[in-house]
Amino acid sequence: MITTPRRRQAASALLALGTLLSAGACSVANSGPEPKASGAAANTVRIVLPEEPPTLEPCDASLTATGRVTRANITEALTERDPSTGQLQPALATEWKQDSPTEWTFTLRKGVKFHDGTTFDAKAAAFTIDRAVGAKVDCNVNGYVFGGIKLTATAVDDATLKVKTAKPDPILPLRLSFVEIVPATTSATGKVREPVGTGPYKIAKWDAGRSLRLERFTGYWGKAPEFASAEYVWRGEGSIRAAMVKSDEADLAVGLAPEDGAGDSAVQFPNNETSYLRIDAAKPPLNDLRVRQAINYAIDKDGLVASVFAGLGKPAGQLVPEGVTGHSTAIQPWPFDMAQAKKLIAEAKAAGVPTDTAITIIGRNGIYPKAAEAMEVVQNSLNEAGLSVKIQMLDVNAWLEYLLRPFPKDAGPTLLQAQHGNQAGDAAFTMGQIYGSKGAQSSFGTPELDDLISAGEQASGEERQTAFAKALDYQNKDVVRDAVMAHMTGILALSKKVTYKPNAATNDEMRLAEMHPAG
Structure with a gap:
């Protein structure tokens, strides 16, 4: 069992794309002491999306518009799949084993805090699984990932979780990579608009219809991401999104077509x-x-x-x-x-x-x-x-x-x-x-x-x-x-001042920790 999360290995896999933009493109935020970007606050990565997320409810993070903001940024799962290798990696769980065809044991990471300061433990994991897979909240992940599979999750102690399924399920750890963990204080009967998670970023302000700002969570258990904050805005026209990168109004734009005019900032990837x-x-x-x-x-x-x-x-x-x-x-x-x-x-x-x-x-x-x-x-x-x-x-x-x-x-x-x-x-x-x-x-x-x-x-x-x-x-x-x-x-537009390598999962989860100011 590998015990090093993918996000800690991400730096070695990143591709420097600093030469992608033409000489006439503007600069963006950077991590230096003095702001070098004319249109953005220093150390903020600015992302323009085709649409506003319909919700940030973690149990709906399997929806593309929600997941690319939420997953691995605001919230995290017990496991995560590396899109480059297909291998399942530890996240909030450090290891797992199958005790029988219908029973699994997960060992959980210690020293992890939620954004509200409460401790992540097996009770929170068991609560989240029951909330996501139960019928009371009507979560998209229930139908998308579990499809009627019946299971029960039990906290053995703070760091040990038992999960039992009604029928044998050889890929249960993979399914749980879609269950974004939330505190046990989260509503068990209704969806939440602004979730509390364990991820490297927390919600700073969501101005509905205008913008969404995340800021770095100082109590994060893993390596701190390089950008202190991220700001999302949304524009329906692809040409407008591309132009925002070229004019230094944004650092990254997704969902583009060839004719949108991204020019040298365009990056193609299998989405x-x-x-x-x-x-x-x-x-x-x-x-x-x-x-x-x-x-x-x-x-x-x-x-x-x-x-x-x-x-x-x-x-x-x-x-x-x-x-x-x-x-x-x-x-x-x-x-x-x-x-x-x-x-x-x-x-x-x-x-x-x-x-x-x-x-x-x-x-x-x-x-x-x-x-x-x-x-x-x-x-x-x-x-x-x-x-x-x-x-x-x-x-x-x-x-x-x-x-x-x-x-x-x-x-x-x-x-x-x-x-x-x-x-x-x-x-x-x-x-x-x-x-x-x-x-x-x-x-x-x-x-x-x-x-x-x-x-x-x-x-x-x-x-x-x-x-x-x-x-x-x-x-x-x-x-x-x-x-x-x-x-x-897929096509995205990327500023020459940001280093980011899109992958097959980018459309569904766009990890801010894998974005770096180009040095």
């Missing part, structure tokens, strides 16, 4: 996200398999990647990408075949399927660059195939109503614009929540697919890989709940 449409397969005409197949045939994924995504990404056929346990090598992107799409729609219509029923694409502003344009391309293709499709673009809070159960009633048949990143490296974090009949993000499932998912969740080693690949193959052939479009590539 571990897959874009797709969730098909509301329980409602006509989408409840007909031929219609769902036609939707997949009608979307020109190569053209979408080449034009709208400007070549950043590659066509995809499944939500579980290469390198993730359970990825099926047998699944390829659906071929673009408009003639076949039209034929299937015509067959369904002849059989009495109401193919003229209006279908609404529920899009999300800012989910990825040119999100609205991508949905317009899809809309045109599906209408050409013989369906009746309209678009409704929403901001993140309204869109979440469609992403998570319980879904809005009387919405009619929908196609949800979505994006999924499996940064945990195991298909369990995709299958149950997205494809299970009762999954938190699932609009449709089958008993057969549920059984295949369950078999994968309880298997280990090569059997786990085989079982999840079988479930994915069944979904792709016999269920067709999605129209998977592309594995994405």
Whole structure:
């Protein structure tokens, strides 16, 4: 068992990007005694996001907009996964062992304080797990990570935690890397807006609709991060975000497209996200398999990647990408075949399927660059195939109503614009929540697919890989709940005065401790 947290090793992995900006770019905050940045306070890293976090509730940190601010910055988990190696590392737990197929023991780190001065111990860990996985708070992490798994957490003593599961779960320590630890004084029945954590930063001020400021926590148990504070602002237009870095109004901007004009400040990175449409397969005409197949045939994924995504990404056929346990090598992107799409729609219509029923694409502003344009391309293709499709673009809070159960009633048949990143490296974090009949993000499932998912969740080693690949193959052939479009590539803009190396987890957790003033 490795006992050195990844954040203490991060400095050796960082890439100096100081030459990325052109000579005309402005400077940013630095750690010296005298401010050198004209537009920012010294020793503050300034980040511009596409959208304001809908919440900083730790048990919703599996949501991208929340997690990239909260995870490993404000709050921490017992374990953490190194995105560069896939290895599970200690965080608030220093080691763990499996006592039986259904029982684990975690040894917790000593000398850790929460931001409010209280001591982190096994009681706090047990409380947090019960709060996140129980039904009272309705946490996203419960559906996304645990998918109905029943477990109990018990404090043996201050530094020892026992976790028991109703069924064998060989990846429980990995699942717990998504449970952000909070004090036992946190509400057990409702969500909190501004959490208390153990991370290297605490919330200084959240001015709703304007900005969010974090400041360094002086009582942090680990190595102090170099930036004393971080300020987040949000702008919906990618070109504006890029311009803010170039004009020294921000040090880092995320969610950019090639045409946003980041220039020499642009940094590309694999962001571990897959874009797709969730098909509301329980409602006509989408409840007909031929219609769902036609939707997949009608979307020109190569053209979408080449034009709208400007070549950043590659066509995809499944939500579980290469390198993730359970990825099926047998699944390829659906071929673009408009003639076949039209034929299937015509067959369904002849059989009495109401193919003229209006279908609404529920899009999300800012989910990825040119999100609205991508949905317009899809809309045109599906209408050409013989369906009746309209678009409704929403901001993140309204869109979440469609992403998570319980879904809005009387919405009619929908196609949800979505994006999924499996940064945990195991298909369990995709299958149950997205494809299970009762999954938190699932609009449709089958008993057969549920059984295949369950078999994968309880298997280990090569059997786990085989079982999840079988479930994915069944979904792709016999269920067709999605129209998977592309594995994405991210772009961020980075000031020449900041050193930061983005990785596959950057879109979901952007660690401030891995950002340094360039010296």
